[in-house]
Amino acid sequence: MTTQENPMGSIYILTQAIRTVARNAALQSYGVISLTPGTMGESVSKFLRKDSDYGVIVKTEDEGVSLELNLIIEYGLRIKTVTDLVAESVKYAVEKTMAVPVKRVDVHVRGLRVSNPD
Amino acid sequence: MTQKKYVLPEEKERRKLLKSPINGDGLMLLFEAGLIWLTTNQAYVNSLNVFPVPDGDTGTNMVLTMQAAFKEADENRTKNVGATAKAFAQGALMGARGNSGVILSQIWRGFSRALDHYETMDPNLLMRAMQEARNTAYKGVVKPVEGTILTVLKDMTTGAEEAVNQNAGLSEMLLRIVEAGDESVQNTPELLPVLKQAGVVDSGGTGLYYIFEGMLKMLNGESLDASGAVLKPLAELDLANAMETVEEGQDYEVVIDFAPHPGFSLEAYYAELEKIGTSIQVGEGEGIYRMHIHTELGKRYDPIAYTETQGIVKKIMMENLQDQMSGLNEAEEELALVPVNPGDIAVVAVSPGKGLSAIFASLGVAAIVEGGQTMNPSVQELLASFENLPTDRIIILPNNKNIILAAQNAAKVSVKKIAIIPTRNSPQGFAALLRLNPEGTLEENEESMKEAILEVHTGEITISTRSVEIDGVDVEKGQVIALYDGKLVSSTPTIEAAIESLIIKADMDEVERITFFYGEGLNQTQANQLADGVRKDYPNIEFEIHDGGQPHYQLIIAFE
Numbered sequence: 001m002t003t004q005e006n007p008m009g010s011i012y013i014l015t016q017a018i019r020t021v022a023r024n025a026a027l028q029s030y031g032v033i034s035l036t037p038g039t040m041g042e043s044v045s046k047f048l049r050k051d052s053d054y055g056v057i058v059k060t061e062d063e064g065v066s067l068e069l070n071l072i073i074e075y076g077l078r079i080k081t082v083t084d085l086v087a088e089s090v091k092y093a094v095e096k097t098m099a100v101p102v103k104r105v106d107v108h109v110r111g112l113r114v115s116n117p118d
Numbered sequence: 119m120t121q122k123k124y125v126l127p128e129e130k131e132r133r134k135l136l137k138s139p140i141n142g143d144g145l146m147l148l149f150e151a152g153l154i155w156l157t158t159n160q161a162y163v164n165s166l167n168v169f170p171v172p173d174g175d176t177g178t179n180m181v182l183t184m185q186a187a188f189k190e191a192d193e194n195r196t197k198n199v200g201a202t203a204k205a206f207a208q209g210a211l212m213g214a215r216g217n218s219g220v221i222l223s224q225i226w227r228g229f230s231r232a233l234d235h236y237e238t239m240d241p242n243l244l245m246r247a248m249q250e251a252r253n254t255a256y257k258g259v260v261k262p263v264e265g266t267i268l269t270v271l272k273d274m275t276t277g278a279e280e281a282v283n284q285n286a287g288l289s290e291m292l293l294r295i296v297e298a299g300d301e302s303v304q305n306t307p308e309l310l311p312v313l314k315q316a317g318v319v320d321s322g323g324t325g326l327y328y329i330f331e332g333m334l335k336m337l338n339g340e341s342l343d344a345s346g347a348v349l350k351p352l353a354e355l356d357l358a359n360a361m362e363t364v365e366e367g368q369d370y371e372v373v374i375d376f377a378p379h380p381g382f383s384l385e386a387y388y389a390e391l392e393k394i395g396t397s398i399q400v401g402e403g404e405g406i407y408r409m410h411i412h413t414e415l416g417k418r419y420d421p422i423a424y425t426e427t428q429g430i431v432k433k434i435m436m437e438n439l440q441d442q443m444s445g446l447n448e449a450e451e452e453l454a455l456v457p458v459n460p461g462d463i464a465v466v467a468v469s470p471g472k473g474l475s476a477i478f479a480s481l482g483v484a485a486i487v488e489g490g491q492t493m494n495p496s497v498q499e500l501l502a503s504f505e506n507l508p509t510d511r512i513i514i515l516p517n518n519k520n521i522i523l524a525a526q527n528a529a530k531v532s533v534k535k536i537a538i539i540p541t542r543n544s545p546q547g548f549a550a551l552l553r554l555n556p557e558g559t560l561e562e563n564e565e566s567m568k569e570a571i572l573e574v575h576t577g578e579i580t581i582s583t584r585s586v587e588i589d590g591v592d593v594e595k596g597q598v599i600a601l602y603d604g605k606l607v608s609s610t611p612t613i614e615a616a617i618e619s620l621i622i623k624a625d626m627d628e629v630e631r632i633t634f635f636y637g638e639g640l641n642q643t644q645a646n647q648l649a650d651g652v653r654k655d656y657p658n659i660e661f662e663i664h665d666g667g668q669p670h671y672q673l674i675i676a677f678e
Contacts, residue, residue, distance in 0.1 A: 027260045030221055034260065074258045076227055078214045084523070085217050115257045116231060 015060070018094055019053040022067055025093035026056070031074050031082035033113045038070035064101030067094070071107060075114040083107040124154045124342060132337060136289055139238035142202035146191060148333045149206060153184040154342045155332025156325060163328070165583060166321035168312055175494065175520075176321035179216030183223060184329070186213020199239045203230035203247075218322040221255060221267055225326075228254025241291045245282045248275040248295070265310025270323030273302035274330065292334040299327040316586045317595075341385075368396050368412035371437045372421050375408050378429035387428060394420045406432065412439065458484045460508045463556060463563060467515040467547055468495060468525075471637055471667030474544050481551045483515075490668060494520050500528040510534040511560045513567070515547040519604065537564035541571055542604060544635065544666070545676035549574040577602050577620035577675035579613060598672075613640075613672060614651055621652060624677045632659055633676040635666030640673065648673070 026032050035055020057068040067090060073082055087105040094102050127135075127147055135144050156163075156177070163177030190209025191202055207230035210223035232250035233239060239247070252275045255268055262268055277298025281291040306320040307313040313320055332342055372395075384400065387409075391398045395413035402408075407429070411421050418436060425431055456479075458464045467483045469475040470490025478486055485503040489495035504512045512534050516525045519542045529536040537560050541547040550567035558566075578601045585595045593599055593609040600608045600616040608619035632652065636645035645663050653661055666674055 024261075028263060030217055030224075030259050032260065074224075076211070076254075077220055077224060077258065078211055081214050081216070081220050085220070088523075116228075116254060 014098075014100070015058045015065075016053065018058050018065060018067075018098060018100060019056040021094055021097055022056045022058070022069070022090045023053050025090045026069055026071065026086050029082075029086040029089050031077045032071050032086055033074050034072045036070050036072055036110045038068055038108060038110070061103050064103045065094075066104045066106070067091075067102060068106045068108065070110050072111045072113055073109055075112040076116065079109060083109065124150075126336060126339060126342070129339065132339060135337060136287065139240045140199060140244075140288070141238050142195065142197045142199050145199050145202050145206075145239065146188075146195070147336065149184075149188055149191065151336030151342060152329035152332040153181070153188050155335060156184060156328045157181050158332075158342060159328045163321050163325045166318045166324060168316045168318065168586075175216065176218045177325055179219045180222055180322070180325040180329075182215045183210055183213050183219035186210060187223075187226060189213075198237055200230070200233040200236045203233040206230065218267060218325060221258065221322065222326070224258050225251045225255045225271060228252070241286060241288055242282055244288070244291065245275075245278040248278045251275070263310065265306040265308070265313060265323075266320050267322030267326050269306065269309060270299055270302045270320070270326050274299045274326075289334070289337045292330065292337060296327070296331050296334050299323075299330055303327050317584050369415055369439055370413050370418040371410070371435075371439050372413060372418060373408065373410050373435040374422060374425050374431060375406055375433040376425050376429040376431045378407055382428055390424055391421060394424070455479055455486070456482045456484050458507045458509055461511070462509045463511045463513060463554070463558075463560060464504060464507045464509050465513045465515065465551060465554060466500070466504050467551070468500075468517045468521050469544065470518070470669065470671075471635075473637075473665035473667035474635060475667075477548065477664060477666075478544075478551070481548060482554060483551065489521060490518055490670075494518070494524060497524050497527045497531065500524055501532060504534070505532065512536045513554075513560070513563060514538045515541045515550055517541045517544050517547040535560055537561075537567075539564065539567045539571065543576045543578065544668075544674060545574050545576045545633070546571040548676070549678070573678065575603055575624055575677040577617075577624070577673070577677065578604075578671050579616045579620075579673040579675070580671045582609065613648060617648060617652060617673070617675070620675060621655075626656060626659075629659060629677045631662070631676075631678045632656075633662040633664065633678075635664050635668065635674040635676075637666045637668035637671050637674065645673070 023035060026035060037054045038057055055070045057070075059066045059068075069086065069090065071083075071086065073079060087107050091102040091105050094100060131147070135147065140148070160177035160181050163180065164175055166176065187206045187210035190212070191206040194201070194205040196202055203226070207223070207226040210219075210226045214220045214223040228251035229247045231254070232247040233243065236243060248271075252271050255271055256262055259268075274295045277294040278291060281294040286294065303319050303323050306323055307318070310320065335342055387400070388398060391409070391411055394417050395411040397410065397412040399410040400407060401410075409421065409425060413421065422431065422434055462484075464484035465482065466485045466487065467478045468487045468489045469478055470488075475486050475488070484507055487495045487499055487503045489499070500514070504514075510533075512532075514525045514529070514536060516522045516538065522538065522540050522542075525538045529538055539550045541550055549570045553563070553566045553570045555563055555566065580599060580601075582593045582595055582597050582599045586593050589606045591606050591609055593606070597609045597611060598613050598616045599606060600610070600619050602620055602623040607623050608616060610616050610619065632649075634645055634649050636642070642663070642665065649661050649663055653659075668674065
């Protein structure tokens with residue numbers, strides 16, 4: 001995925017594009033309310049660089065990428081099912097649209113949004 | 119889960135539902151009817167998958183979610199409608215399966231919140247419950263896609279609101295909800311291009327529609343029976359299985375294709391056929407109906423005579439089952455599985471067909487779980503297959519991409535040490551199994567098996583269940599489609615042409631051996647002929663032909 005001739009450029013563009021695709025797929029997945037920065041670095045870049053694709057961390061691996069999603073989920077849903085589904089649909093979207101194999105998807109539930117307490 | 123036969127409530131009870139406000143018991147009758155009718159139509163909802171290979175399971179997921187919900191409410195029966203709905207919603211939450219199941223659980227959660235603290239429910243409260251269900255369901259997603267179950271729910275709620283504005287009673291209100299739902303379901307392809315491209319309506323929305331239609335049918339005293347008048351898509355007619363369940367004395371199988379006259383009534387047709395024979399199934403495809411029935415010797419011409427009064431008969435097939443049954447019974451041999459000693463590495467394989475199971479057994483697996491494309495085994499079934507083996511080192515070969523997740527979940531629940539080899543089809547499973555080294559550690563075996571699955575390429579040949587365009591290939595319903603390592607490569611009128619497209623795709627310079635596993639719709643002679651067609655062009659390649667017995671796929675081909 002990373003090319004020797006133009007290492008910095010191609011790494012940056014590809015990772016960024018993957019984050020956009022992954023983020024949109026996550027947000028279309030049922031039960032996902034929003035994404036949230038997963039690391040301090042991400043929080044900083046969200047503010048300083050106005051990075052709008054926060055919440056998705058992409059690590060390049062030998063033959064593909066691994067993704068980490070940091071999510072806020074709607075309260076009152078079965079979290080396990082929601083996280084399984086979001087991991088599946090993000091993997092599908094990235095592999096389908098970018099032809100980059102996704103080696104793993106780690107889902108971190110950073111919080112729940114309570115719109116209706118029971 | 120075995121269910122006791124569903125019996126419609128007595129007329130007296132139904133009248134009570136229609137006249138007085140609904141209490142907890144009444145709500146349970148409605149929920150139960152919805153669940154039963156959804157179950158009856160489960161196969162149809164499953165068939166609305168967007169990819170042309172039969173792997174849909176929306177119907178199954180919704181049924182399982184509804185079953186869990188019903189069970190919870192059934193165990194906490196109360197006359198209070200609010201408490202009943204709450205238990206139902208709780209059960210749905212805990213039992214939610216798949217995307218449609220999660221949304222369904224959210225719908226019932228909203229529904230129950232509106233009923234909270236109410237003793238009984240009148241049409242006005244039902245409308246508010248639907249509104250709350252809609253609002254709650256939409257809150258679960260930031261970017262709602264229209265043309266899905268959410269849209270259908272929204273339109274049904276609008277139907278409920280209109281009914282209340284006109285002071286409708288419960289049954290009239292449900293009728294309005296069901297009509298609005300039907301219209302909404304039919305409209306989903308206009309809103310969601312992927313549905314239009316695949317030529318289907320939305321599966322989740324259709325499932326929700328059946329739940330409410332079931333409630334309405336129960337109120338009207340109409341049958342919800344699974345064996346009753348159900349029209350399936352032709353691809354869903356399970357004739358092979360129907361043949362195995364032949365009853366004593368029902369010796370003849372009659373299959374008739376016909377074009378029904380205008381005004382044809384499916385229910386009357388079923389009712390008449392039930393007087394003639396058993397195992398009745400009726401399917402529809404492109405305006406042609408196909409009827410399947412088992413009859414005794416003396417009545418074998420009756421279905422033909424009757425069907426001729428109901429439509430124009432196009433084609434008749436008749437078979438003496440007694441002959442076939444003797445063949446079936448011979449094939450029913452016990453598989454000789456490898457005995458497991460304490461401390462051994464035991465391999466568990468998921469197999470879609472009898473022939474493939476026999477090959478797995480001969481290669482040394484310790485347990486076999488039946489399952490495949492449209493019948494994924496549950497986590498419990500997987501667990502049960504190895505929990506009692508006297509060893510704590512287990513290797514699972516899922517042999518289907520849809521089963522890998524269930525295997526991983528089984529591994530999480532079990533206390534044993536488990537390695538999952540992500541095999542996506544049976545040939546990969548065989549390749550992995552050949553690497554089994556009983557002396558090695560679990561990790562060594564896992565590594566070597568994972569390598570092995572990269573060395574085999576797999577072609578699969580099946581019949582498309584609908585017209586669709588995928589990966590740039592135009593597929594027409596009923597055509598033969600070929601997949602190479604899971605990717606669609608061609609759609610052709612014949613199996614021969616499909617094989618040829620796979621041969622082109624496989625790098626034949628690298629291939630040393632080709633193995634055919636023939637399944638549904640092919641016999642050994644036909645498989646031999648197909649193999650001969652390839653063999654004459656590639657005299658140096660070794661050929662093997664085995665009876666795979668798998669459903670849906672005419673051929674699975676391994677290239678090594």
